[in-house]
Amino acid sequence: MVGRDDDLEIVAKRLHKHGKITCLDGHVGVGKTSLVNVAAYKCYKAYLKGETPQLLIPSTTSYQLKKDGNVDQFCQEVFQGVARTLLNFAEELRDFDMPKGISLPHINSWLNSPIIQHVNSSLTGGFSVGSPQLGQVHIETGVAKASQVNPSAGFAQGGFESLVRSWLHEIFGVQGNGGVVCIIDNIELLETGSAARRTLEALRDKLFTVSGLRWAFCGANGVIHSLASSPRLTAFLSTPLDVSNIHPTALPPLIRARLAEFSTDPERVEHQLPIxxxxxxxxxxxVNANLRDLLGLADKFCEEWTGMRQPLTSKEKHAKFDKWLNKATFEKYHKLQSRISENAWAVLDIAMTRQFNGTFGAGDYSSFNSNSTVSFEKSTFARWIRDLVKLGLLSKSFDDSQSEDDGFSRDVFSVTANGALVHYARRKKNENFSVAEPVEWMRRVHV
Ligand SMILES: Nc1ncnc2c1ncn2[C@@H]1O[C@H](COP(=O)(O)OP(=O)(O)OP(=O)(O)O)[C@@H](O)[C@H]1O
Ligand SMILES: [Mg+2]
Structure with missing residues (x-):
């Protein structure tokens, strides 16, 4: 990971505190999932190096809440994932050569626990976990195969859950011993703050109090902040960490780090990259500093040039990229252009000026007027925003309040990566004439 040293340290510290759930909020695609996963993995490594007495084990599965999802089913998924994680890591830890001088008493008790003694290799390469009273459950190991745990006949869900709970208790029974780090990711997919709160409240006593589990929540557009308004959850949550965009200056080392990771000769590969x-x-x-969209678009661009004469000169690369960018953004724009009114487009243009840098409140319509040739009224402003949201050019943030009908004026909107690309096409075509004083904040556009 590049450009995230401070954030990694903060997240790792929070994961080590056993009292509260680690919370991360940030724009879509900024790197939340990577941040929390890498932090959890670093915590695990720190234990192996003897830097901390806490053993944190990153779960091999991450969890996502579903709209109208079933609470019991979700809990079942979690306990199955935890069981898989413990089995996978038991294998790894068994082979691990502990550095001299580090004593890991609870690892020994784990590996020698009566439960794991019941873990037998089966013919298919998986394990059967069982105890005489509870029946048996078959677990496939390895990331690729580990998609499903198949509870066989007679093995009740409750039985499996209590087996895993007792297992966790045995390993991490002493508070502060550590736990399995489980992540509930993309909470914004529940679409409203109240749906997210309701679902997590229902899970609270079933999952967030289990000893030996450490929880982290990730979400975009303020959904994590909106959880704080739930009295049933607040005491469980740490203050959300706002994950901000990687600074553009960190991007060259970030790209080079990826080249180094994914190739054997990074320098040659950089030279041969078509971009x-x-x-x-x-x-x-x-793309408004959206790392996921950047990497996706870069991939798309590079795919188009595979098989071309290599290597290209810098000038050639630059010219090809420019041509591709214009074509890609103009096509996007043309598909949408006639679907909303010219005035709705004006909202996007003004939102992208330096005054707002892509994020604004619905109550800001009067400030929009100060830099616009189009006049914005409250009612029409709301309609135009809705049109832009429908086309996926703006996204709405979650509000902090309990009630869903608190009124439009509190809503906050952000230009999506798609919105920013379409806006680029408008600027290139000189169609952003509603902006009274165009401000240059994307240097590639030369109007
Ligand atoms: N600091 C970093 N250094 C290198 N690559 C990174 C870094 N942060 C994120 N990435 C890469 O950027 C992409 C997006 O990151 P990630 O999936 O973590 O974002 P996210 O915020 O969870 O996105 P979403 O909101 O869509 O779930 C991934 O391909 C990831 O590998
Ligand atoms: Mg993510």
């Missing part, structure tokens, strides 16, 4: 790193930095700004 210049400087162009990637520009593209990063164009």
């Amino acid at each position: 210049e790193i400087d162009d990637l930095v520009d593209l990063y700004l164009l």
Whole structure:
């Protein structure tokens, strides 16, 4: 990971505190999932190096809440995932050569526990976990095969859950011994703050109090902040960490780190890449610093040039990228252009000026007027925003309040990566004429 040293340290510290759930909020695609996963893995490694007495084990599965999801089913998924994680890591830890001087008493008790003694290799390469009273459950090991735990006949869900609970208790029974780090990711997919709160409240006593489990929540658009308004959850949550965009200056080392990770000769690969790193930095700004969309678009671009004569000169690369960018953004724009009114487009143009940098409150319509040739009224402003949200060019943040009908004026909106790309096409075509004083904040556009 590049550019996240401070964040990694904060997340690791929070995961080590056993009292509260670690919470991360940030724009879509900024790197929340990677941050929490890497932090959990570093915690695990720190234990192996003897730097901390707490053993934190990153869960091999991450969890996602579903709209109208079933609470019991979700809990079942979690306990199955935890069982898989413990089995996988038991294998790894068994082979691990402990550095001299580090005593790991609870690992020994885990590996020698009566429950794991019941773990037998089966013919298919999986394990059967069982005890005489509870029956048996078959667990496939290895990431690729580990999609399902198949509870066989007679093995009740409750039985499996209590087996895993007792297992966790045995390993992490002493508070502060550590736990399995489980992540509930993409909570914003529940679409409303109240749906997220309701679902998590229902899970609270079933999951968030289990000893030996450490929880982390990730979500975008303020959904994590909106959880704080639930009296049933607040005491369980740490203050959300706002994960911000990686600074554009960290992008070249970030790209090079990926080249180093994924190739044996990074320098040659950088030379052969059909795209210049400087162009990637520009593209990063164009997609409103959305790392996921940047990497996705870069991939798309590179795919188009596979098989071309290699290597290209910098100038050639740059020209090809420019041509591709224009084509890609103009096509996106043309598909949407006639679907909303010209005035709705004006909202996007003004939102992308330096005044707002892509994020604004619905109550800001009067400030929009100060830099616009189009006049915004409250009612029409609301309608135009809805149109832009429908096309996926704006996204709405979750509000902090309990009630869902608190009124439009509190809502906060952000331009999505798609919105930023379409806006780029408008600027290139000089169609953003509603902006009274265009401000240059994306240097690739030369109007
Ligand atoms: N600090 C980093 N260094 C290198 N690569 C990173 C870094 N942070 C994120 N990435 C890469 O950027 C992409 C997006 O990151 P990630 O999936 O963690 O974002 P996210 O915020 O969880 O996105 P979403 O909101 O869509 O779930 C991934 O491909 C990831 O590998
Ligand atoms: Mg994510």
